[in-house]
Amino acid sequence: MNRDSDIKVSVCINTYNQERYIDKTLSSVLDQKANFKYEVIVHDDASTDETQSIVSRYADKYPGVVRCILQSENQFKVNAHKPFRICWDSAKGDYVALCEGDDYWVDEYKLQKQYDLIRETGANICFTNAYKENPDGTRMPFFSKEYKNSDIVALEDIIRRGGGAMPTASIMVSRTIIQNLPDWFDHAPVGDFFIQVLGSIRCGAAYLRDSTVVYRVFSGGAWSDSRSNYSDEYIRNLAHRYVSTFSRMKVREIDPLDLNFAISQELFHLAVISYKNGYKKLASELVKQSWMYYKAISFKQFLMYLLSPALK
Numbered sequence: 019m020n021r022d023s024d025i026k027v028s029v030c031i032n033t034y035n036q037e038r039y040i041d042k043t044l045s046s047v048l049d050q051k052a053n054f055k056y057e058v059i060v061h062d063d064a065s066t067d068e069t070q071s072i073v074s075r076y077a078d079k080y081p082g083v084v085r086c087i088l089q090s091e092n093q094f095k096v097n098a099h100k101p102f103r104i105c106w107d108s109a110k111g112d113y114v115a116l117c118e119g120d121d122y123w124v125d126e127y128k129l130q131k132q133y134d135l136i137r138e139t140g141a142n143i144c145f146t147n148a149y150k151e152n153p154d155g156t157r158m159p160f161f162s163k164e165y166k167n168s169d170i171v172a173l174e175d176i177i178r179r180g181g182g183a184m185p186t187a188s189i190m191v192s193r194t195i196i197q198n199l200p201d202w203f204d205h206a207p208v209g210d211f212f213i214q215v216l217g218s219i220r221c222g223a224a225y226l227r228d229s230t231v232v233y234r235v236f237s238g239g240a241w242s243d244s245r246s247n248y249s250d251e252y253i254r255n256l257a258h259r260y261v262s263t264f265s266r267m268k269v270r271e272i273d274p275l276d277l278n279f280a281i282s283q284e285l286f287h288l289a290v291i292s293y294k295n296g297y298k299k300l301a302s303e304l305v306k307q308s309w310m311y312y313k314a315i316s317f318k319q320f321l322m323y324l325l326s327p328a329l330k
Contacts (some may be wrong), residue, residue, distance in 0.1 A: 026054040027190070028109035029127055032061050032101050033119025034094070037068040039234065044076050046122040048083070051132040057083060060119075061105035064089040069119070077288060083226045099209050106196045114196050121187035124149070125230035132190040135224045140190040143217025144224035148185035160185050160233060165264035170222045173215070177276040180245035180283050181211040184223070187231040191217045191322075202266045205257040207284075212267075219271045250297045253288050257304060260284040275312075286319045293322075293329070 148160035290302035
């Protein structure tokens, strides 16, 4: 009998130099109470601290539940999405739950609630509310603007909220989506947002109002670069990749206006970063491009567009 077929959910955790946080992450995941079998896959991207030792101890303690993939060479340097793809491709469950190595879960029924909701709604992706946690331990709501409706969030809302549409640590997505990503995904500027969109194309995203996870703010050890260190060349390349990726997403199920809104929004964000980093000419170029794709996405965009001739 193939016991792998009994696994309903695979929890995929990617980590790198997160020895201060990974213990709490794994403990919170293993505290889950569910009436189905789930597995935990941890991909460590060649950490130079004690992260791999901690992960290995959990694998020894929970054989058959925790599997670890320990890299000797950093895969992120090869391709930013490769560590995630390796972890996701190892999943055996019908659904894949995501979590970063510095975030953690606070609802012991998170997986059960999402599994029930995703099957009830027929959605390919499900997410929940969350908390943001500051380094001093204080928490704040993840969403500054809550979703109006529960159960199903429309694809349009997911696209127009950008990368902040879903807390990554709260996402549960169909394995058929995450293991059959289009070729362009490996060249996308970020992964989370496009997973959210791809998972929501068929019938939107299932949403649970309960706050089930904690996203650590500025916890350190993450892959993301400090925006203040972005060079003008890097920002130009990022802008090109956003436009290129969104353009390749033009499918029948997605309204072109929503895609243009998303492109406009990302270009405006990069215009703001450019301005803050002292690249005023680039900021002017990007805000004009942003305006070309979708006008007046926000008052800030409108104001910056009006001032763009003065940016030199």
